[in-house]
Amino acid sequence: MxxxxxxxxxxxxxxxxxxxxxxxxxxxxxxxxxxxxxxxxxxxxxxxxxxxxxxxxxxxxxxxxxxxxRIPLQHIVGTAAFGPLELAVGPGVFIPRPETEYLLEWASSAAGSMSAPVRIVDLCSGSGALAIALATIVESARVTAVEMDDAALKWLRRNVSDAPSEVGERLEVVAADVTDAAQIAGVIPAGSISIVVTNPPYVPLRSETGPEVAHDPARAVFGGDDGMSVIVPMVPVIASMLSVGGLVGIEHDDTTSDAVVDCLRAHGAFDEVTAHTDLAGRPRFVTARRIGAGASRGMPDRRP
Ligand SMILES: C[S@@+](CC[C@H](N)C(=O)[O-])C[C@H]1O[C@@H](n2cnc3c(N)ncnc32)[C@H](O)[C@@H]1O
Structure with a gap:
């Protein structure tokens, strides 16, 4: 020196x-x-x-x-900013991305126009970015974070326990596979949820990704050949847990907006299926509203 x-x-x-x-x-x-x-x-x-x-x-x-x-900045400093949060992150968990804040903004605003208590589920929760931010912003909300990966679950539980107690006491962590309808039905009552948000793995397998992405777990990033391998089986699971009038927001790859729209429309339990873009005009997430009895193709209506 x-x-x-x-x-x-x-x-x-x-x-x-x-x-x-x-x-x-x-x-x-x-x-x-x-x-x-x-x-x-x-x-x-x-x-x-x-x-x-x-x-x-x-x-x-x-x-x-x-x-x-090309080790991600967030792994070096040990935290990632997301909405109002500073989350602990490191190897084994997906680093929350700024673009997911569009979905956060949509869900916060939707929750604000619902009557309390608002029940929110974050499917594929990773570090807990969406779940913890929503519990922080929407003071009346009870939020369930669902994640299946053991390494991600450790970071998720750590971030939930680091949250202020008035936020943490409204958060619940569930270890489950979001594509397994029976498993999810065992932990989230049918027809009980006001809003579902999800930022699932959605990058098509052969896409080019930057060197930093190699530090995210592959299971968190890639959604099969077409980017839809988690979204497609997750849609009926979402339809089951939502109450009539409940809303869903699904983040997706910028090549799969039409596929997500088609998937929600084809299911039959949703209307107001709407594609959203970011400020740069890139397709970013799709939202929809759960409709009532008899509309779901081949599915019993399981409202309480
Ligand atoms: C793109 S990351 C999103 C994490 C977080 N929601 C965010 O926005 O930062 C996707 C997450 O989904 C989890 N995941 C992948 N497949 C899953 C499944 N079938 N059931 C539950 N979680 C799953 C991965 O482990 C990963 O943590």
């Missing part, structure tokens, strides 16, 4: 160059976040910090080397 203390601004500049050379588009932002993480401050405060001591400098350079090897 150098004799004179290293300067924060110089270190960020050289880290930015290293990360840009590694192909990272957000090189400057990532360098700022890593420096802020090491110094234990908000990135906005870096401008007023002049120097960095040797121990912190070693830690910062090691973190930059990891990021240059």
């Amino acid at each position: 150098s004799e004179a203390p290293a300067r924060v601004a110089d270190e960020i500049r050289s880290a930015t160059a290293q990360l840009a050379a590694a192909g990272i588009d957000s090189a400057r932002r990532d360098a700022d976040w890593l420096m802020a993480h090491v110094l234990g401050c908000d990135p906005g405060r870096l401008i007023v910090i002049d120097t960095i001591d040797d121990a912190d400098l070693r830690e910062f350079r090691a973190a930059v080397d990891q990021r240059a090897r």
Whole structure:
């Protein structure tokens, strides 16, 4: 290390160059976040910090080397931002993505126009991003998070137990396969749910994905050849748990909006099937409303 203390601004500049050379588009932002993480401050405060001591400098350079090897920023700092939350994440669990906040926004607004108590289920919950954010935002909601993967369940339970008690006491974690109708019927009463949200694995198998995606569990990312291998069997399970008038929002790959719309329409238990795009105009999620008796193809209506 150098004799004179290293300067924060110089270190960020050289880290930015290293990360840009590694192909990272957000090189400057990532360098700022890593420096802020090491110094234990908000990135906005870096401008007023002049120097960095040797121990912190070693830690910062090691973190930059990891990021240059395309290890996700969130795995290096140990957390991911999602809506109002800072969630613990690491190997074994999917890193929540900012685009899922569109689904969060839709569900929060839908819940706001329902009379309490609102019962919400988050299928394929991963770190608990949607479930915990909804329990935080919708103060009257009781939220069930369903996840089948053991490693993801550990992160999910940790995030639920880290939530403030007034949020955590309205959250329940269920270990189950969302495509197994009998298993889900055993834990979530038919016709009992106001809103279902889900960000399932949906990337078609042969899609190109960036190097960071290799750090997400494959089971969390890929949805079979067409991206629909979890969504298709999940739709009748969703129809069963929703109350009449209840709503569902399903995030999907940007190539499968029509397939999700067709799947919900073909089932027969839904109307108001609507495709939603993000601000860039990319198809992002589909919503629908559960309709009443006799409408579900081949399914008994199981309202209580
Ligand atoms: C794309 S990740 C989404 C995680 C979280 N909802 C989010 O938005 O960050 C999908 C999650 O679904 C889980 N999963 C995959 N297949 C499942 C199944 N059949 N039943 C329950 N969970 C499943 C994976 O383990 C993973 O945690």
